[in-house]
Amino acid sequence: MDLFLDVSPFWYMFFNVFVVVLSLMFLKLFLRCWILPVRAQKKLGENGFSGPPPSFPLGNLNDMKKLKPALVMEETSKSSTIINHAIHSIALPHFALWQQQYGKVFVYWLGIEPFVYVADPEFLSVMSKGVLGKSWGKPNVFKKDREPMFGTGLLMVEGDDWTRHRHIITPAFGHVNLKAMKSMMVESTNNMLDRWAMQINSGNPEFDMENEIIGTAGEIIAKTSFGVKGENGTQVLKNLRAMQFALFNSNRYVGVPFSNILAFKQNRKASKLGEEIDGLLLSIINERKRSVLEGDDHHDLLGMLLKADKGKFTATELIDECKTFFFAGHETTALALTWTFMLLAMHPEWQETLRDEIRQVIGDSEIEYNKLAGLKKMSWVMNEVLRLYPPAPNTQRQARKDIEVNGRVIPNGTNIWIDVVAMHHDAELWGDDVNKFKPERFDGDLHGGCKNKMGFMPFGFGGRMCIGRNLTTMEYKIVLSLVLSRFEISVSPGYRHSPEYMLSLRPAYGLPLIVRPL
Numbered sequence: 001m002d003l004f005l006d007v008s009p010f011w012y013m014f015f016n017v018f019v020v021v022l023s024l025m026f027l028k029l030f031l032r033c034w035i036l037p038v039r040a041q042k043k044l045g046e047n048g049f050s051g052p053p054p055s056f057p058l059g060n061l062n063d064m065k066k067l068k069p070a071l072v073m074e075e076t077s078k079s080s081t082i083i084n085h086a087i088h089s090i091a092l093p094h095f096a097l098w099q100q101q102y103g104k105v106f107v108y109w110l111g112i113e114p115f116v117y118v119a120d121p122e123f124l125s126v127m128s129k130g131v132l133g134k135s136w137g138k139p140n141v142f143k144k145d146r147e148p149m150f151g152t153g154l155l156m157v158e159g160d161d162w163t164r165h166r167h168i169i170t171p172a173f174g175h176v177n178l179k180a181m182k183s184m185m186v187e188s189t190n191n192m193l194d195r196w197a198m199q200i201n202s203g204n205p206e207f208d209m210e211n212e213i214i215g216t217a218g219e220i221i222a223k224t225s226f227g228v229k230g231e232n233g234t235q236v237l238k239n240l241r242a243m244q245f246a247l248f249n250s251n252r253y254v255g256v257p258f259s260n261i262l263a264f265k266q267n268r269k270a271s272k273l274g275e276e277i278d279g280l281l282l283s284i285i286n287e288r289k290r291s292v293l294e295g296d297d298h299h300d301l302l303g304m305l306l307k308a309d310k311g312k313f314t315a316t317e318l319i320d321e322c323k324t325f326f327f328a329g330h331e332t333t334a335l336a337l338t339w340t341f342m343l344l345a346m347h348p349e350w351q352e353t354l355r356d357e358i359r360q361v362i363g364d365s366e367i368e369y370n371k372l373a374g375l376k377k378m379s380w381v382m383n384e385v386l387r388l389y390p391p392a393p394n395t396q397r398q399a400r401k402d403i404e405v406n407g408r409v410i411p412n413g414t415n416i417w418i419d420v421v422a423m424h425h426d427a428e429l430w431g432d433d434v435n436k437f438k439p440e441r442f443d444g445d446l447h448g449g450c451k452n453k454m455g456f457m458p459f460g461f462g463g464r465m466c467i468g469r470n471l472t473t474m475e476y477k478i479v480l481s482l483v484l485s486r487f488e489i490s491v492s493p494g495y496r497h498s499p500e501y502m503l504s505l506r507p508a509y510g511l512p513l514i515v516r517p518l
């Protein structure tokens, strides 16, 4: 007791301050992890949004993890020998089950973050009427989680900053600029096809098409975004891929308090790679600035941005845009092509139809940018693939004000999860042939006959729709035309059809295909 009384005033004060700071931190934590989520749940409930009951601190994550193996096994046992395109209950079994219980709009929880789930295009169109692109937010929880990938690039930036970024970047994706990128795409694709020819000559006609295409699409997007010539460029590409892998492994508990501590090792790896990438990109940007001043022309997005922005972007913003182009553009395009090869391998008659069209439109000459628009049937095929296997299987928003939808209020700050796979596979919107591969449904109809225009949205919706869709379409048509002009493809007996949701929608066991020269 005496000892306690002998404590000097300094330590006494220090102890008191320490207790106050600790109490404040605890209060903040309590508010963030308990009071606010409980209040959000109450508000959503009062507005008629129900859903699977969450538990603290995982929300519905445990249900999602538990439901997946059980429901997927049930589904795949039904269709082990047939390639079934009714994939919603295979790729997203928890959403398929909750839809049956709670309808096409409900609330579920990732940790302590509530998400209004939407698979009803009517609800979506009322919700999005009157909300400008710049007035939508992106869920804070994802912005934080994916910071090393996208930073404050176009995909994540909000408000007036988004308007400014979109304004500066849009012209870089214009037709004149895209035209200048054609030869980069042709070169990378031809390199891949020459490799295929050599492997087939050596007696091995089987390829993991997903791997092949991801490699080539990564090279193309890096070339068209910031160039990959030289050591720095190659190293950036390598680090970007490693970062995606590191981050993907740490994405399991998004929304759960302190989950970043659980994934500490991967997060540290990702941010270290992020710092290296930023440094390398900065040196590329500085080098570019010098060479632009000397009057050199660069036909990639960075070159075009530097020419167009005239110093409006800071170096950090330029770095974030380069990373965003890479991450938003490479896997999505690669998966669109991968699923196309799977579907064309199943439908040799469509390979033949497209070959005829390529012969008529392009002929034996080199591919010309202006002729790509003439590949109409190829556009139907692309749309049908994006419908059945959308590479971006969901779109997210965060409300930045209260939004009223048919008398129900989505409170300010609520996350919104739009399930694109569900809408693209909804028989009420598409009819009984919803799960059939029928590219001709897009003949003369941009929405493929969908009853609601918002039921088909592979590139998102509203002002924030994908800025890279013309670049993707161009790359898709060039790669597909070059492949189909030299090879025919069929499904390998080793292929196991199991579309899996891993941020994007990919074949869980790769895509082994047999390739034969024509």
Ligand code: HEM
Pocket: 154, 155, 156, 166, 221, 324, 325, 326, 328, 329, 330, 332, 333, 336, 390, 391, 392, 394, 395, 396, 458, 459, 460, 461, 462, 463, 464, 465, 466, 467, 468, 469, 471, 472
């Ligand atoms: C098949 C290929 C692609 C698909 C399926 C796809 C899909 C999407 C989707 C669904 C969105 C979100 C839209 C929304 O929130 O409403 C988006 C946005 C975006 N995409 Fe793509 N994308 C593809 C290719 C590309 C490419 C090649 C690039 C760039 C080189 C790119 C760059 C972006 C950017 C920067 C945004 C953010 C736009 C904004 O918020 O203003 N995408 N994309």
